[in-house]
Amino acid sequence: MVKLRINDREIEVPEGTSVLDAVFHAGYDIPYFCSERHLSPIGACRMCLVKVGTPRKGPDGEWIKDEDGRPKIFWFPKLMAACTTRVSEGMVVDTLADEVKKAQAGMVEFTLENHPLDCPTCDKGGACELQDRAYEYGLFEKYYTETQNGLKKVLYSRFEFTKRHADKHHKLSEFIVLDRERCIHCKRCVRYFEEIPGEEVLDFIERGVHTLIGSEEWPLPAGFSGNITDICPVGALLDLTARFRARNWEFEKTPTFDLTDAAMSAIWVDSRSGKVERIRAREHPEVNEIWISDAARFGHGWTKEGRLSRPLLRKDGALVEVSFEEAAAFLSERLSGVRPEAVGLYLAADGAMEEGYTFAEAAKGLGTAHFGFENATRFPVSALPAASFADLLASEFALVVGDPAEEMPVLYLRLQEFLKGITPAPRYFHGTPIADLRLEERMPRRPERLATFAAYPTRLFAFAGVRGVYAPGSVAALFEALLAAMNGKRLPEVPGVSEEAIREAARRFLEAEARTIVVGAEVLDDPEAAQALSEIARAKGAHVIAMPPAANARGLELTGLFPEKGAGFGEPGAEVVFYYGATPPAEALRGARLKVFALPALDALAKAEADLVLPAKTYYEKRGLVLNAEGRLLELRPAPTAPASAMDGIEALAFVLEAFGKRVPARSVLEARTRLHERLKVPLELPEEGTLFRPRVRLGARRGGEGGGSLYLRPTMWRARMLKDERVRRALGEPRLYVHPETARAEGLSEGMRVEVATPYGQTPAVVALDERIAPGFFQLPAFGRGTGRRVAHRILVPSGGAA
Amino acid sequence: MGFFDDKQDWLEIVFRNYPPENRRAAVMPLLRKVQQEEGYVSEEHIREIAELVGTTPTQVRGVMSFYSYYQAVPTGKYHLQVCATLSCKLAGAEELWDTLRAELGIGPGEVTPDGLFSIQKVECLGACHVGPVVQVNDEPYVECVTKERLKALLEGLRAGKRLEEIELPGSCGHHVREEEA
Ligand code: SF4
Ligand code: FES
Ligand code: FES
Numbered sequence: 003m004v005k006l007r008i009n010d011r012e013i014e015v016p017e018g019t020s021v022l023d024a025v026f027h028a029g030y031d032i033p034y035f036c037s038e039r040h041l042s043p044i045g046a047c048r049m050c051l052v053k054v055g056t057p058r059k060g061p062d063g064e065w066i067k068d069e070d071g072r073p074k075i076f077w078f079p080k081l082m083a084a085c086t087t088r089v090s091e092g093m094v095v096d097t098l099a100d101e102v103k104k105a106q107a108g109m110v111e112f113t114l115e116n117h118p119l120d121c122p123t124c125d126k127g128g129a130c131e132l133q134d135r136a137y138e139y140g141l142f143e144k145y146y147t148e149t150q151n152g153l154k155k156v157l158y159s160r161f162e163f164t165k166r167h168a169d170k171h172h173k174l175s176e177f178i179v180l181d182r183e184r185c186i187h188c189k190r191c192v193r194y195f196e197e198i199p200g201e202e203v204l205d206f207i208e209r210g211v212h213t214l215i216g217s218e219e220w221p222l223p224a225g226f227s228g229n230i231t232d233i234c235p236v237g238a239l240l241d242l243t244a245r246f247r248a249r250n251w252e253f254e255k256t257p258t259f260d261l262t263d264a265a266m267s268a269i270w271v272d273s274r275s276g277k278v279e280r281i282r283a284r285e286h287p288e289v290n291e292i293w294i295s296d297a298a299r300f301g302h303g304w305t306k307e308g309r310l311s312r313p314l315l316r317k318d319g320a321l322v323e324v325s326f327e328e329a330a331a332f333l334s335e336r337l338s339g340v341r342p343e344a345v346g347l348y349l350a351a352d353g354a355m356e357e358g359y360t361f362a363e364a365a366k367g368l369g370t371a372h373f374g375f376e377n378a379t380r381f382p383v384s385a386l387p388a389a390s391f392a393d394l395l396a397s398e399f400a401l402v403v404g405d406p407a408e409e410m411p412v413l414y415l416r417l418q419e420f421l422k423g424i425t426p427a428p429r430y431f432h433g434t435p436i437a438d439l440r441l442e443e444r445m446p447r448r449p450e451r452l453a454t455f456a457a458y459p460t461r462l463f464a465f466a467g468v469r470g471v472y473a474p475g476s477v478a479a480l481f482e483a484l485l486a487a488m489n490g491k492r493l494p495e496v497p498g499v500s501e502e503a504i505r506e507a508a509r510r511f512l513e514a515e516a517r518t519i520v521v522g523a524e525v526l527d528d529p530e531a532a533q534a535l536s537e538i539a540r541a542k543g544a545h546v547i548a549m550p551p552a553a554n555a556r557g558l559e560l561t562g563l564f565p566e567k568g569a570g571f572g573e574p575g576a577e578v579v580f581y582y583g584a585t586p587p588a589e590a591l592r593g594a595r596l597k598v599f600a601l602p603a604l605d606a607l608a609k610a611e612a613d614l615v616l617p618a619k620t621y622y623e624k625r626g627l628v629l630n631a632e633g634r635l636l637e638l639r640p641a642p643t644a645p646a647s648a649m650d651g652i653e654a655l656a657f658v659l660e661a662f663g664k665r666v667p668a669r670s671v672l673e674a675r676t677r678l679h680e681r682l683k684v685p686l687e688l689p690e691e692g693t694l695f696r697p698r699v700r701l702g703a704r705r706g707g708e709g710g711g712s713l714y715l716r717p718t719m720w721r722a723r724m725l726k727d728e729r730v731r732r733a734l735g736e737p738r739l740y741v742h743p744e745t746a747r748a749e750g751l752s753e754g755m756r757v758e759v760a761t762p763y764g765q766t767p768a769v770v771a772l773d774e775r776i777a778p779g780f781f782q783l784p785a786f787g788r789g790t791g792r793r794v795a796h797r798i799l800v801p802s803g804g805a806a
Numbered sequence: 807m808g809f810f811d812d813k814q815d816w817l818e819i820v821f822r823n824y825p826p827e828n829r830r831a832a833v834m835p836l837l838r839k840v841q842q843e844e845g846y847v848s849e850e851h852i853r854e855i856a857e858l859v860g861t862t863p864t865q866v867r868g869v870m871s872f873y874s875y876y877q878a879v880p881t882g883k884y885h886l887q888v889c890a891t892l893s894c895k896l897a898g899a900e901e902l903w904d905t906l907r908a909e910l911g912i913g914p915g916e917v918t919p920d921g922l923f924s925i926q927k928v929e930c931l932g933a934c935h936v937g938p939v940v941q942v943n944d945e946p947y948v949e950c951v952t953k954e955r956l957k958a959l960l961e962g963l964r965a966g967k968r969l970e971e972i973e974l975p976g977s978c979g980h981h982v983r984e985e986e987a
Contacts, residue, residue, distance in 0.1 A: 202861060205868030218852065218863035446827070 006093040015089060016428045020437040022050055022084035025097055027430040032097050033106055033135040034436065035113070035235050036188040037085040040291055041197055042445075043437035045086035047188050049113070049135065051105040053096040054082045065092075081105050085437035107141035111159050114140075116166045116211070117236070118183045126237030128250035132186060168214055175221030176733035177242050177300045178231060182214045185238040191215060191230040193443060198293060199226040200418050200447065200465065224733055225407060225461075225719070226415065228299040232283050232292065243300050243729065244272070244280035256641035257284055259628060260298040261352035261553040261621045262721060265412045266630035267294040271302075271622050271641040278305045278622055278643050286691060287426070287434055288392060289630065295411030297719035302622075303727030308603040310617035311645035321604070321615065326647070326657075329614055333661035336596050336613070337578065342664065346372035346569055346576025346594075349651055350583025351552035351787075354626025354638060355684070356674035357582070357651030358554070358561035363667035363677075364655055371568025372576040376584045377552035377790065379526035382701040384559040386536060388633030389518065389545035390694070391416045395425050397545065399514030401484075401507060402454040403477060404522020407461040408717040409549040409790070410631060413520065414462065421447035421465055453507035455480055455499060457524065457714055458740065458776050468507045470499035473777035474714035474793050477525050481534035484508050488542060498777045517544040523551040523717060523791030529703035549631060551717070551790040557629035560682065564701055572762075572789075573706075580658050582651045583618055587762040587788070600654040605723070606764060616657065617648045624650050625671050627684065635695035637688045713761060713796035715785035716740075722763070722786040739768040739798070742778035746770065749798070758799040763788045765799075808854045809840055817858065830861045833869050837876055842944070845885070846877040874928050882917045882924040884963050887941040890927040893934035898952075902938045903927065905953055909960060922964065936978055945969045950978035 003014045008028035015024050020043060025032050035047035057073035060066045065073040075094050081102065084095075096102065114136060121127045168182035189206070192215070196202045201223055207216035215238070231241045253272035260267045260281070267290035272280040281302050283294040313329035314321040324332075345368055347361045353375060365373035394400060394416055407414040422445045427435050453468035454460065463469045472480055476497045483493045483501075487508035493501050511517055519539060525531045526548055539546050552558065569575025574592040582600045585607040591597055599608050600616040608615055623644035628636050649657065652674060656666045668674035678684040682697060724730050739759060741751060751757070755770040761783070768783060776782060781796065810817055816839070824831045836855045840847050847870055849863075856863045870876045877885070888894075888903050903925075907913060910923050917924045933939045936949035940959070946969070948959055955974045962972030 202865050205864045207868055207871045209872045209874075216864070216867065218849075218867050 004089050004091050004093075006089050006091070006095065008095045009098055015430070017089075018439055019089045019428075019430075020085055020435070020439050021052065021054060021082070021087040021089055021093075021095055022437040023430055023432075023435045024089050025052065025084060025095060026432040026436065029431065030097050031138075032084060033110075033139045034085060035131060035135070035186060036190065037437040038190050038194075038233050039285075039434040039436055040293075040438070040441070041190060041193045041233075042441040042443050043085040043439060044189060044193070044443065045083040047109070047113070047186070048083060049106070049109050050084040051081035051102065051109070052084045053099045053102055054078050054084075054087060055094045055096075056090055057092040086439075088439055103139075103141070106139040110136050110140040113186050115159055115161065115163055116183075117186060118165065118170075120184075121237075124181075124184070124237035125240050125245060126184075126234075126250070130237060131235035166211055173221075173242075174217060174239075175224065175227060176729050177224070177296065178222060178227060179240050179242050179245065180215060181238050181240070184236045185215055186236055187213055188235055190233045190235065191239060194230055194233060196444065197441070198229070198415055198418065201226075204230075221733065224296045226293065226295060226411065228296045229283060229293045241280060241299070243303065247279040248272075248274040253279065254642055256622075256639055258622065258639045258641065259630075259636050260294060261628065261638075262295070262298045262301065263410045263719065264550050264553050264555060264631040265289060265410045266553065266628060266634075266636055267298055267412050269294060269298065271643075273641045273643045276643050276645075278302045278620075278641060285434070287429070288390065288691070289632070289634065290412040291415070291434075293412060293415055295719050297411070297721065297724065300733075301720060301724035301727070301730060303730065304723040305602065305620050305622060305643065307726045309645055309648075310601065310603060310615065311647050312617060314604070314612070314615040316613050321609065321612065329616065330657065330661050332614060333598070333658060334663070337658075337662040340578050340596070340662070342368035342662075343370045344372075344577035345370050345662075346579040347655070348373065348571045348579065348581045348584075348586065349375045349558065349563060350581075351376040351558075352554060352621040352628075353558060353583060353651055354554065354621075354624055354628055354671070355557040355561050355678060356626045356668070356671045357655075358558040358563040359674050359678050359681075360652045360655055360668045361582075362562035364659060364664075366562075367665050367667060370576070371565060372570075372579075373563060373568065374565045374570035375552060375555075375558045375563050376571050376586070377523075377550070377787070378555065378559075378564060378570055378704075379523060379550055379552075380705075381526050381529045381532035381703045382559050382564050382699070383526055383548045383550040383555045383631075384699040385701055385703075386532070386546050386548050387539070388556070388631070388694075388696050389547050390632045390634070391547070392426055393545040394420050394518045394520075394547060397514070397516040397518040398451065399510055399517045400452050400520060401511055401517065401544075402452065402462060402466075402520040403456065403480065403525055404520065404549060404791070405456050405458075405460040405462070405717050406520060406522070406549065408719050409522045409551070411719050413547065413549065413631075417452070417462065417520075418447065418465075421449075421451055423448065423451075450510065453503075453510060455503075455507075456522075457780075458716065458773070458782060468503050468510065470496075470503040471775055471777065472499050473497035474524070474780050474782075475528075475710070477528050478530035478534060480504075481525075481531050481538065484511075485534055485538050488512055488538065511544075512542065517542075518547060519544050520547045520549065522549045525791075526550055527791055532703070547631060551787070554628045556631065556633060557627065557635075559701060560629065560697065560699060561678070564704075566702055566704060570704065580655070582654055588764070589762050598658060600649060600651070602648070603726075616654050617645060618654060619644045619648045619650050623648065626650075627675065627678070627688070629695060630692075633694055633696040634692045635685070635688060636692035709789075709793045709795075711793050711795035712780050713759070713794050714780050714782045715761075715789045715792050715794060716782050717790045718784045718786050720784075720786055722788055725786065737766055737768045737784050738771040740771050740773050740776060740782040742776055742780070743772045743774050744778045745780070746772055750800075751798070756801065758801060759783060760797040760799065761789075762794050809844070809851055810836070810854060810858060813839075830859045830865070832859050833861065833866055837866070837870055841876050845881040846879055848878075874926070877926075879915050880917060880924075883922050884924075884942050886923060886925045887928045887931075888925065889929070889931045889933075889937065889939040889941075891930035891934075893930070894937035894939055897937035897950075899938040902940075902951055902953075902956060905956060909956070923960075942969055948974070950976070952976060 011028045034050040055075040055077040068074040172180040256271040268284035268286035270282040315324040449467035452466040454466040457474045479496045572586045578596040600618040940948045
């Protein structure tokens with residue numbers, strides 16, 4: 003620890019702390035633009051200048067003393083940038099001196115010199131760091147001038163100056179627009195791309211006053227690009243999904259969690275007039291730091307499209323709006339005489355634990371074996387011990403089987419940290435360090451720390467020392483081979499992966515002191531693979547981070563909504579089905595006589611098949627508990643965007659059960675949570691950042707449902723419902739059907755050919771893309787959250803007039 | 807075909823100067839090579855260089871655009887760079903620029919129809935005492951460029967003379983000393 007003085011306060015901070023963080027730690031404020039949490043400090047904006055002095059030692063090794071006998075302070079001849087200056091023992095920092103104030107005001111003035119004053123039409127207005135800092139640290143009252151009629155006019159600058167003009171609407175992608183006039187050249191966005199997702203796609207172009215932000219890419223690669231709209235200190239980089247939707251102070255800002263994937267990043271839901279307008283990252287130091295994926299940020303358009311506010315009942319073949327009374331009467335009539343054990347109750351992957359509990363209890367009450375949640379894997383993820391992202395950072399080696407960039411995007415960013423050997427930073431009074439001097443631009447990523455295998459070359463491949471592409475369906479063989487290699491046994495064959503790669507991965511794994519294994523949906527869906535993985539983790543010692551395709555898989559499994567027999571979410575079997583929040587593949591409805599859905603909006607399947615549709619809430623609008631991939635219990639908070647009559651899962655289920663004349667296990671979130679508290683010791687009150695909750699769970703793997711077709715569904719961070727949004731569709735382009743050239747030849751397909759692919763989830767257009775790196779004999783299509791990592795049956799239809 | 811396809815030996819020598827993990831440092835010599843031989847660096851060149859040194863095209867563009875030496879659009883056989891910074895401006899660089907534009911009938915980024923000339927304003931060339939200064943390609947500076955001297959320069963170049971063969975009217979020296987003398 004280092005002792006130093008900030009103005010009048012003596013503080014102690016860890017060695018290596020920047021003066022900037024020391025100042026904030028002491029409870030003082032200084033302005034800054036270029037520094038940002040988790041980015042390297044570069045001292046570019048000169049906004050953080052402070053007066054710094056240190057004591058010195060004489061030749062005798064003793065502190066040089068002043069007249070009063072105290073160590074004499076030698077002030078640096080110039081003001082220092084607090085962000086790039088390291089603290090030292092006995093240092094004295096003055097942030098209140100006149101010269102500091104003058105420097106701050108001067109820097110504000112310089113920065114504003116070329117900044118357009120279009121704040122009234124700028125989406126950042128009211129939440130702009132430059133506005134705030136100019137207001138707090140500018141000294142404009144000094145520059146008053148008299149106008150002719152005797153009135154005083156405030157000037158923001160002493161200089162007469164023609165402002166620089168530049169492109170104001172430079173689209174970087176379908177999601178992000180750049181205003182080059184507003185840019186203050188802090189370089190946050192440039193550093194972000196290189197340092198966080200590891201893609202150098204933005205840079206300063208030109209020089210001096212002409213400098214602008216530019217890219218040779220169109221569009222910016224989607225995945226993690228949206229974070230630059232959060233960190234841009236001004237309104238230069240803006241979220242196009244929220245363009246001109248509201249002023250910042252008009253938004254209702256709800257702090258909750260993203261349930262697109264199982265990492266459950268902390269987010270702000272900004273809504274206005276009952277609509278979700280914008281999603282921003284919210285800081286959670288352990289989970290997502292200050293980043294979220296593009297899918298989590300830009301994919302919210304579906305919450306606005308075609309929201310249902312009243313029940314829809316099928317009459318003469320068409321769905322028509324009816325009253326709740328009529329819906330209830332319809333249900334009672336159709337449910338009378340139905341055998342309770344023939345009823346299936348199903349919940350969406352983003353259902354809360356309270357809902358899961360109510361569904362599971364209701365199924366128990368009915369005596370039915372048909373229940374479950376969307377995207378449940380055959381091997382229950384809770385049967386694997388949970389590990390935190392911090393455990394990954396503390397490891398020396400990681401074995402990744404799957405595609406974190408798509409399956410759990412923020413984990414991909416944590417893997418980037420892991421590759422650079424960055425461990426969690428110390429926490430200060432103000433939280434995360436703003437200028438963490440351990441971080442540098444272009445820190446080398448160390449490939450020897452990572453081995454990765456997947457069914458196709460993933461983004462992570464570029465950073466891995468050992469990598470291999472296996473044929474879909476061979477993950478069990480892969481883990482068995484890895485185990486055999488670790489035990490010095492003969493290796494079983496793994497289609498597509500060389501023995502050498504497996505031996506090398508096993509060797510590095512064993513050599514490392516602390517290890518983490520990351521696995522995706524494909525492994526969880528293959529009980530044999532998951533068993534072999536557990537065996538490795540247990541016998542050799544490793545943390546396991548599993549990326550289940552259902553966001554709240556851990557939470558829902560815990561409530562008992564994991565069926566061991568009976569028809570699961572996507573399987574036919576029940577005669578009467580009730581789906582809340584999501585629809586299954588059409589095949590699951592085979593043999594069902596009564597089909598009831600509760601959905602925020604209709605989808606194709608509901609339109610074609612539903613007998614009754616109830617209006618449902620989205621997860622943005624619910625209260626409830628969720629358990630992320632790390633086993634971290636988090637609490638959802640509702641944004642005020644649901645139509646008044648939209649029901650959460652508990653209400654909708656109660657509506658159905660009542661019409662059926664059956665017992666309702668819980669009528670409110672609070673009641674369900676109290677039951678969960680009694681049964682599972684789930685805490686009733688949670689801290690803001692949640693808490694680790696990892697009870698032991700005894701669940702067996704499910705049999706059946708192996709799939710085994712030749713269409714492999716690739717994980718994607720985007721979900722099918724997000725594709726309702728025209729902008730998302732434009733950004734993603736048409737889905738690609740990846741095939742090995744050999745297979746393509748055999749099937750009469752060629753690069754760029756447009757086809758239609760019929761899958762269990764419906765028919766989709768696709769463009770053929772040849773890739774000789776993937777296994778022949780398979781087709782690969784983006785899953786969009788449905789059937790992730792599975793092999794399913796399919797048919798390829800070449801439209802008439804096509805080349806085949 | 808790539809610009810560097812037939813220059814593998816040259817590349818090897820250049821790359822030898824940099825540690826393999828820092829091959830991106832070679833972006834400058836590669837850019838210079840292209841600029842010298844092609845007169846400008848195209849989008850395709852940028853992609854090729856990025857590929858060769860293992861970085862992104864954006865990074866190459868960033869480096870390239872920092873230096874006024876590199877041209878993004880084709881230039882004439884003679885690329886005339888007129889210093890437009892303070893000392894030269896005081897010595898008449900603006901008028902010189904206007905004359906040059908009128909004389910050649912082109913603006914920055916354009917090439918005369920005969921393919922001979924292109925023009926560009928640049929920042930201080932470091933020869934302020936003999937302004938206004940014009941630099942032709944990579945050659946030594948042409949100093950104290952008055953209208954007459956400019957005309958002679960253009961004529962000489964049009965006649966296919968090498969720069970040092972061109973006779974420029976009038977004299978040029980240290981202004982201050984001249985006045986003193
Ligand atoms: S665009 Fe924004 S984040 Fe990027 S350099 Fe400019 S001001 Fe900074
Ligand atoms: S110089 Fe920008 S924050 Fe210090
Ligand atoms: S100002 Fe022209 S050479 Fe310096």
